[in-house]
Amino acid sequence: MIDSGEADGLLLVAVVDMSPGDPARGKQYEDAVLALLPRHGGTLQQRLHSTDARSEVHVIRFESRAGYNTFMSDPDRLSLRASFAEAAPTTRVIEVAEPHI
Template identity: 65%
Template sequence: MTDRADELTLVAIVEFAVGAEAAGQRYEDAVLALLERHGGRLERRLHGTDGRTEVHVIRFAGRAGYESFLADPDRAALRAALGEAAPTTRVIEVHGG
């Protein structure tokens, strides 16, 4: 059983490259599908009205899961395949439910 005190909640602000919005969304679909293997789950996925931004609320059972997600070779391969068209992401650690 996971202690809720160990949980890590993140907000990711994702911005797609101009002209690569569809590719960026497909990339995010694929990357978000990897969360579960690292003890993570997507709680909310919001789409900006500008068509170029998404906001994700993600929860991990612990920091180790987040770190293993960042190091996931499948995630790295997906990002490398997009090259300069890859989205930029700002991640903020947050408190609260």
């Protein structure tokens, strides 16, 4: 695990699966939520889309674990989640580390 005090911060990969009923609406949700990252010290480093537009993979870096925690509890993010309801995607987040050679 990456220590929250480590200079490189926290590196995450998010595997996002859009709602089968409305993948376009799921993308709208992701666009809105990803725009909130900078207010918590987060940076979207890469955003990849599956060829069928039903999944995305995000590489996200936070300056600290605390920034990630405040992003997850951001009232605007939670409100978006509620307003998109069933159209909101499901996401699996994996903490990763870059090899130090």
